[in-house]
Amino acid sequence: MVVHTLGVEMRRCLFCLLPVLLLLGTVSGQDSDRKIVALEQQVANLTEMVNLINAELNHHKTRIAFLEECECLRKCVYEGIERRHNSTWLQDICTSCSCQDGRVICTPLVDNPRCLEGCVVNNTLYDNNETFERDPCTTCVCKAGEVKCNTSQCPILPCLKNVTLTGQCCPQCLSCRDRGRVISYGRVYRPDACTQCICGDNAPLSTCTVQSCPNVSCIGTPIVSRRECCPVCKDCPPHGNGEAWVVDECTNCTCEQGEETCVNETCPFLNCSHSVTIEGRCCLSCEAGTLLSVFVVLSFALS
Structure with missing residues (x-):
């Protein structure tokens, strides 16, 4: 102007x-x-x-x-806040402050007996000898107005990745849980023959992929092994798995998981003087009326 x-x-x-x-x-x-x-x-x-x-x-x-x-x-600026001249405020429950000609003056509240021997931390008053946690890793005790604290030391973890859970001090190895088993981070495993899983960034859940199997056409029943995912043919061409057949009157065969097994019938010793062949049977049979006595049989056996 x-x-x-x-x-x-x-x-x-x-x-x-x-x-x-x-x-x-x-x-x-x-x-x-x-x-x-x-x-x-x-x-x-x-x-x-x-x-x-x-x-x-x-x-x-x-x-x-x-x-x-x-x-x-x-004016006064205290902890980033501008205060007017002659204004007063509580720094904490045991300390009163005022602004006087640009100067901040703080004095203890002596009318509260707990403030004389207690401790004020984060605007919370703790009594003498009272123990409290400043954070999950720090335990403190109030001793005649002085705060003394101990900090927990966390062990070194033998794992690739760890995580600190809310409310806990020390980290723990990141792991997964699958069907009652604890799987360490980074491990690849197979819960069954058809499934491959990895404990990774999706922990505590594992990430899994399931193998798909091609269609198979077998003569007999397909076989699923405990160590294999997909069914396979275990036939004995031209016979299928689990099939039994007769080669002749004296030979019976079976197919078990691709292996052919044949058994030849063993014929018993005949105690007769004349034997005959019966159709459909492997072994000879004694003709009627030709049985020998025990004495004769022993004689033939010793001669």
């Missing part, structure tokens, strides 16, 4: 001199001397006016600076 007023006054004085300057261009001689004297007088008046305005402007600048400095000095 003061600077604007100064500019207006100076422009007004210049407009006052403009007619005089124009008049000097049209006169000469004594008239010219008188005009010059009058012009010098007006210039002197103008100079005095400008000096007065500058003095007033400097006075206002000094006053403004003083007021600004005074106001800043009276």
